[in-house]
Every structure is written in C-alpha cells, then in structure tokens.
Amino acid sequence: MPLCFAPDSPDAIDLHIVSQEGAEEWLGFLPPTVAEWARASGFTGGIGQVLSLPATDKLPAMAAAGYGSAITRTRGRFALAAAAAKLPAGDYRISGGLPADQAEVESLGWLLASYRFDRYKSAAPMGAKLIAPKGIDAKRIEIIANGEALTRTLINTPASDMGPPDLEKAARDLATQHGAKIDVTVGDDLLTANLPMIHTVGRASDRAPRLIDMRWGNSGPTLTLVGKGVCFDTGGLDLKPAASMGLMKKDMGGAAAVLGLAHMIMATGAQVQLRVLIPAVENSVSSNAFRPQDILTSRKGLTVEINNTDAEGRLVLADALALADEEKPDQIISMATLTGAARVAVGPDLAPYFSDDARFVAALEASALAVADPVWRMPFHTPYETMIEPGIADLDNAPKGGFAGCITAALFLRRFVTDSNYAHFDIYGWQPAAAPARAMGGVGQGTRALLDALDRILTK
Template sequence: MPTDRLDLLPAGTAAIPIRCLEPAEWPAFQAGLSPIQRAYAGATGFSPKAGRVCLLPAPDGTLDRVLFGLGDTAAAAHDRLVAGRLVGSLPEGRYRFEPEGGVDLGEATLAWLLSSYRFGRYKAASAQLPSLVASDCINADAILRVARAVAAGRDLVNTPSNDLGPAEIEDAARILAERFGAAIAVTGGDELAREFPLVHAVGAASPRAPRLIDLTWGAPDSPRVTLVGKGVVFDTGGLDIKPSSGMLLMKKDMGGAAAALAAAEMVMGSGLKLRLRLIVPTVENAIAGNAFRPGDVIRARSGLTIEIGNTDAEGRLILADALALADTEQPDLLVDFATLTGAARTALGPDLPAFFTEDDALSLAIEQAGMSAIDPVWRLPLHAPYASLLDSKIADLNNVSGGPFAGAITAALFLRRFAPKTKRHVHFDLYGWNPSTKPGRPEGGEVQTARLVHALLKTLYPAG
C-alpha cells in the first residue's frame, strides 16, 4: 500500500469522540451519562474490559460517542496497543480520542495507525476504514513517520518473491537514499565475487543476481551507527532443500533487510545526529548446477575459511561478509537484523525476538527502548564455550554446529567472529511475521525491532 494512505486528520477537525475507560473509572463515568445512554450501555452489556466497544446514540439516533475498554492497565498482560482494535470495530467516519482517562494518546494513535495497515497490492480493500483526528497534545508528525516506515517495511515482507527480488530490495534502498539525500553504492557481478565471496556463493544459483547495498547518511564526524539487514528474498534451503511446508513463508526471509530499511527511514526522518550506514546483502538461495554445496570451503571477506555444513544456514554467511565490511570502520554501534534461526522461535515464540550482545549497559538500554516503543525483545546469552561447536577439521569454522542444541546462540557466536573490532554490537534474531492479527500487528509481515532501534538511537543520539 502507498504509505501516505496512513494519515491523520488535522487537529480540531469535527469528529466523534472516543472515551477510553479503565474499570476503576466506569462507575463514576456511567453515572454521568444521560439516562438513555446509561440504559443503552447496560442493555448492550458494555464493561470496560480490554477491547470492548460501545457505540452510544445521540437523541436523534446518530452516533454520539464511542466508549472503549482499556482493561486493567496495571495488569502484566495489558496490551498497550489495544486501541488498535477500534479500527476494525468502528463504522466509517471521523473519530478523535478524548484526552481524559487513563489512555496514552501517543500510544493509542500509533496503535490506530499500525492497525490501519492493509497490504493491498493484489486485492482491493473490502471496506473503507475509519479516520482518526490528531490530538493537539501529541507529536503527530513523529508518530506518522514511524507508522509509515513500518508500513513500507511490511509491504516488502508481504510482497511475494516473484515480485520482490534483490533488484527490488535495491530499488527500495535507492528510493530512501534519494528521499533523504543519502549516498548509495551497490556491488554486484564479478566485483561481488571478489569482495564479498559468501554473498556471491549463496546467490550464484539464482537467475536474479545477488548484490550488496551500502547506504550512508549524515555528517561524517558524527557518531557512527551501522545497520545490517539479512536480505534473502527466498530461501529454498539450497541443496539442503527445505520440505514444502518449510518454504511456505520463505518470502519473509528478507525480514531483516526490511527491518533495517524501516529503522533507517525512521532515523533519517527524525534527523538524528549520527552518521548512519545501512548495509544489506541480498540474494535468493536457489538451486542450480552452480549452487554452493555441503562440504564446500569458502574464504570469507574477512579471510576466514568456512566449511559449509548446511546450505540452509545461508543467512549467517551473507551477514558474515556484510559484518566484516562494517567492522572495518569500527562503528560506535553495530546492529544486525536477521530472520536467522528456528531455535529462537522455539525458545521465545513468534512475538518476542531474541537479541545478543556482550555489552550489559547496551543490553539494558535495548530492553528499555523495547518497552518504550512497545517492541519487546529478550536477551539470550553469547555463551562462549559453545563456539567450539562450530569447529571444523578442514577450515577455520563450520557454518553450523551439526547438533540439535543452542542453535540461536551458535548462530550469534558465528556472526560475532566477523566483527571482532566493533565492541558495541547487537544481533537481533527475529521472526518477521505476525501469525495472527492482534492490535497494532495485522497478520503478515512485520518489521520487528525497527521501532526499538529507532527509540534506542533517539536516546543515544537525539536530534539537534
């Protein structure tokens, strides 16, 4: 969908008010309603449980006001994006949140916008969605920037692989570069084989040429932050081919690239005082006579030799070359995003990405940013003794451990080998997909951790 379809009406526009209510507020608020409205709320069984909606009529039968239940906001299970339920519950019209009550207007507005996303490239929307008027006490432009960047990333993940290859990932990066005045360089062909041999090897079997995208933005003398995103546009597993069921969602294997692009859009749009670098290796892991094979040994950009234990562990290979490039300038902060392991999903489920870092202070800042942005994550350990599981008898290391244990940790340890000079490095192992619709999280592609990273960088490097 065009991201400008996510919009807010100007503050002050006439609209139907929405009153968000916590259970403790309900008795007093109910007593203040007109007798007809009080009777109507009772007849419909409304109570301010999370997600409950009541459409209160005016005396002439028109819609006078909306009541919306927040539930117990003190409860651990409270969903701060619950206001997103309104998008699918209200008839077409113009609405505004009343500032009274326990609602955070910024969070409610973000929830509304995130829930309003629809992927409409191949199927027309079934109904017109309700519109929201911006509150005059929120930074509407900042919230819109975030929501639109998320929508652009979701569009990339949702687009099927026949319409989204490495060239289309490059196009998305070039659009961002032009929009924000960033420099961009793309390496492909014979130069890719020389400079980034792992990226070339993984993508060689596809008729859609692999490439590495390198975007830079901001003043050269500002703190350096580098984002790296895994851009595997489709993953067959290579010669270690996946079963059919394992390929059904493999269009989302470029979810790390989408998250990195979305985070970069938020950062540049916010004008943060940093020098941003965005590196995206993008390939299709296909099968042909020139596909890389189990047992091959490939020398990475860093000089390390890697024995291929499994061609279905291709994401860490392309990231290895990208991280080696990033490491040459030792950025102040290096962040990589990847839909990397099923082990992380087994441990934490689809909603909670794993992250890895050796920096305890950075870990705390990441957790706080995740809470602030409603983009939660969970830290897993970089348990150094497990690095021996990646030993190879004929090369510097293997790309897999070959065993059933600690798959997410060994993948993170593998990546860490390729950025040894960069001390502040965080690796996000994300799912990149909402299996079912929840408030603010429609079913389909998701750019997990993008909002978190934006919130983190706003704290570390605020705009001037």
C-alpha cells in the same frame, strides 16, 4: 497510502476511552436511559468493545472505546487499536480516559491498525481516523508508523516481485526520498570487491546477488545497520521440505527491518552518520549451487565449512559484517530472520537480541518497554564457541546436535566483528495471527525500540 492522523475538525466525534474498572463511573455520567441502553448493549469497557451514542437533546453524538483492565492490558499491546478497527467511519477526537503516558503508543497503534497490504487485492480502508491527541509528537509517530509500514510491505511482497533487484529498487527509492547515497555491487563484481560468500550463496539464482550500501548523514556518531536480504530461501541443495519453505518470502525480513528503521532515522533527522548494508540474494538450486562440505573463504579470511546449505544467512551476513567492521563504526547492528531455534525459544512476539554491552542493553530494554516493542536478551555464551569450530576449517556454518542454534549462529556472526560494538537481532518478522495493530503477515520487530534508544546507545 501513507499512515497519518486526521486533521482537526469541528465535526469530529468525541471518543471516550473507558476502562473496565471505570466503566460504571463513566456510565453514571450519562442520562439514565442512555446508560441503561449502554448496559443492555453489553458495554463493560472490555478491550475491543465499542459503543456509538446517538445525539439526544441532552447528549451530543459521541463514542466509547473499551480499554480493558490493568490485567488484560498486560496480556497484549495496543488496546485502543482493538476498538479503532471496529468503530464506524469518521474522525475521532479523544475526549478523556486515555492515560497520558500511553497516548503516543496507543496513537501509533491506531495508525498501524489502518495498514493494508493491497498490492494484489483491494482492501477496504479502516473508516475510523484519529485526530492526534494533544501533547504527542504527531509527526514522529507518523514517521514511525510509515517506517513500520515499509517493513511490512517489503516482507509481504512475494519473491516473484521482491527478488534482489526489487529489494535494490526499494533501497534506491528510500535513498532518493531522503537524499542518501547508494552504491550496489552486483554479480561477479562481488568477487572483485572481495565479498565471496555473498556471491557463492546467490550465484545459483538467475537474479544476480548483490550488496546494497547506503549512506546518510555527515555528522554525529557512526551507526551501521546490516540486514539479511535472502529474498527466497529454498534451502539450496539441502532442500527445505514444503512446510518449511512456505514462508520463505520473509527471509529478507532483516533487510526489510533495517530499511524501515533507516526511514525512521532519516525522516526524524537523527544526528548520526548512518550506513545500511544489505546482502541481497536468493538461495536457489542449480548446477552451480554451493554444496555441503564445500569450504569457503570469507572476506575476513576466515574459512567456513558448509555442513548445511540451508544455513546461508549467516554466510552473507558475515561478509557484510566484516566490511562494516573495517570502518570501526561506533555501533553495528545486524537484523536477520536467522534461526528457527530463536522462534522455539521465545515465540513469534518477542525480538531476541544479543549484546555484551551493558549500556546498549540498558537503553534498549528501557525503550522496548516504553514503546511497546518487546525484546529479549539472549547470551553470547562463549563456552559454545567450540561448537562452531569443525576442525578442518575455522568455522562450521551448521553445527551438529541441534542445541543452542540461535546462540551458535550469533557466535558465528560475532567472529566477523572485532573492532566495533556489536548487537545482533534474530527476529521472526511475521505475525502468524491477527492482533491489535498487527495484521497477519509481515511485521517489524525491535526497530521502534532501537529508534527510541538510539541517542543513549550511541552516547559514549
């Protein structure tokens, strides 16, 4: 079900946003008996607190949502969404208390709080619906919310229903929705098309590997998004332990993220020429699985020694990035659930990214703060290049030692982009515990910041 605002209505419930600093002042405007009842109910304006006030002769029916304090709001995001999930069913019109510069972010949070993944089990919808506050771009907020919902749903869907053919279908459906062109190269045709490492990683699965190539737009700067689409990762012959394999349905989170971002770009009519490349594979175990110590030759001609078959994501991305770079677009951005090292470094809430372009960094950092989509810059630390050079091949897909794993992975990918501006996101794609506007499960990271920064990133 699309995430959208409620239509304006004379029957809407007035909703007052009350901070902890302003709670006593707000209570002072209420009739004394009502104010005392509110105090007795424990309402102090804390984040997630709600208060429903029944109609009286002097006071119409209304509600209040706690907005916390300046300090508590810095410790999380989407403070209003925490209350929205607890309000009684109805349509709500914000009547005051919400800072104008937070209206769009908090409205988006409300829509995201109403997301439900109900493909396999029914889930009660959130009863409280928001009427879009005046002054916000409601259509754009709805587009962003539904792009995020697409990302979440693709990640949440298990590999039994989200293999390479299913990911292809999701991309085709999106292309049809927006009038984009799409081509898909499947199975042994990958060898003919000189995409050998995508074929090698995915050949052990009975669901054939493929490269999804979608294009949209015919004017403006050129932007290519590359998303890792490993629909399930067993680790290959270097088999993962059960504890590490449990969340591997989300190893296509990079593909899910770029498809969600592509929806946002196309639906908002951004003036760009967009290309989306997704290598969609399963890293499976079979008699024809690729092996440790194999040496692969990539599309770019660089040879890669395989020192761990569980470092497969960078292999499929490498061929896709080399293909992307051949057109010399103004910007290439890859997104992938690539390394555990990134999670250890910054945890699940931040989206680590790599870029040497000061203009890109400045635009992204400003947007991330403005739209509450936190990112953290990591270094393309050139002295570590020697760590990915094994000696008998050009590159090593899994350097020994365990140090700087997310950096060496990013450096590996950068070897395949030589003619374009390049940024890489090593995202987690998963919300490990429920938080305001973010149910436990798949989640988008970095995409809203990228959308907001797009014009500045692509302006030369």
